[in-house]
Amino acid sequence: MDLTLFLLFLKIGITCFGGGYGMMSMIFDEGAKRVGLTINEFTDMAALELVCPGPIALNSSTYIGYIKGGVSGSIFATLGLILPTVTVSILTIIFMKKFSESRIVRGLFRGITPACGGLLIYTSITLMLSIFFGTESIHEIHELIFTRETITLLILFVSALILQFRFKIDPIVLTLIGAATGLVFLH
Amino acid sequence: METTAQKSLFLFWTFFKSMMFAFTNGSVALPAIERGVVDKKHWLSHEEFWTYPVLGQTLPGVISIHNAILIGNRIAGPAGAFSALMGVILPAFVCMLGIAALFQAYVDNPYIQGAIRGIRVVSVAIILGNAVRLLQTVPKQAFSIVMVLAAVFVPLLTGFGAFQTIIACGIAGILSILFMPAAPDHPQTSINGDND
Structure with a gap:
């Protein structure tokens, strides 16, 4: 489980652009596929993060790691999450500001920033379906109660x-x- | 002159206590960190301090971690970077562990359940608010709008997940910058109505 959590958050850390909320959709989607994260567990996490200090990304890795793999799970999930960011930071120090000025990185942001915004809307819609209709996907709504x-x-x-x-x-x-x-x- | 160890310890403590009061967003801690390293210690100028958060925003990854490593390294080298990094990670990690453990212990209490269900609904509204704020920074171009719509509807209606969507949009962004050189490169320069 520790390794699964580490790899899950490594994957999330690599695609984490534009702040903690940008990765919420990744946690929602990949978490369900890889560690069986349920919508209820996800919304608990989103709720508890609001009463917990620190960056959302770190709160998320700690919480999911803990509920899926205990204290060691939370350590491995957090290590996986921060590894890509730490690597990018160190590369930035070595190559000065070249990294953030490169066309490839600018191109990535050009595509990924709007995509993160769109994905957050997708996540919100799915969460609303779950909270108001108790369904897990848009195909399952049959009646409004x-x-x-x-x-x-x-x-x-x-x-x-x-x-x-x-x-x-x-x-x-x-x-x-x-x-x-x-x-x-x-x- | 302080030694590297003294500087690192101060960095750790400054980042730690600032992060303890940064709810919902790590960047809320920046003014408190600035008070420590700029106003109190004069290790950096005000202008230089703020170049790091601006740079951190343009890098992929967790912004608060970039800020800690870049500012820590500038002030006290690798030891400073490590101390500041720990100052960012520990409050978030320890508090979340405590909250998770408490929540699991009281998960059956109907009042805790009620409160959490109330906060859950609010959290969805806040996620939606963050989506809007994020999208306000995106230049109003046909390319960006296609990316937004694809990211909403592809995972909602098809079997493709968030990961595939992000990777596909990232590749589309790189291709667009390589093959559409006429398009404005920098988001800030393209807000006033350029169309590509």
């Missing part, structure tokens, strides 16, 4: 979007609002 719980979740989701985009409310405040709403209405 509105319970008191899904309506509460929907109101919370829409409010979080409005507070974030319209009023620029800090993610930490949104997290506290989500936790409080859940404590009162969802237990």
Whole structure:
């Protein structure tokens, strides 16, 4: 398991462009294929990261490593994640700034940055399907069932979007609002 | 003059305590790190300090780790880079382990369950917000729009996963820069309405 986790996060670390959220889709997809990560485990991770300090990428490798392979799993997952970044950093120091100015790296960013944005939308859609309909893919929606719980979740989701985009409310405040709403209405 | 060991220890502690208060995004820690190494120790100028985060953003990988290694190496060589790197990794690693263990212990508590379900919904909204912020940095060109749409719909509707999609888009980006030299190379220069 340690080796599987190491290789999984090595793969994620290699394709990690443009910040921790850029790799969320990779964890979501590759995690399901390689270590049987479920949608519930993924959304737990996304939720707990909001109350944990440090870069999202490191939080993710630690959490997935821990739930799939204990403390040693979390160490191996984190080592796998940071190895490509550390290598790139060292190459940058050796070759000065040439690396980031090379056409190949600029080309990579040109394709990968928009792709990461698109993948995040794909991940959000899949997570919404899971949270609101309890399905794992877009092909499985048969009927809409509105319970008191899904309506509460929907109101919370829409409010979080409005507070974030319209009023620029800090993610930490949104997290506290989500936790409080859940404590009162969802237990 | 401080020795390399003293500098490294200070670097570790500065990165460590700044990262302890960086929620949701590692770059939130940068002003606190700057206060330590620029305002307090005068090891770097304000301008030089900020060249590293800017450079780090243009490199593939975890940005906070690039910042730690580049700034640490500049101040105290390889030992400094290693100390700063540990200062970034340890808070995230140790706190997440603690939270994961606590969460597993109380996972059956209905109130914890309720709170986590509330935060989960919020986290999806925040992921969507990050997607929008990321896409705002992308130049408004036909090529980028095709990449975005492909990345949304290919994994959603076909059997191809995120990894294949990222690799394919990266290759498309390299090809586009090699074979479309007329297209603006740098994202910042292409925002004002260039079409390719």
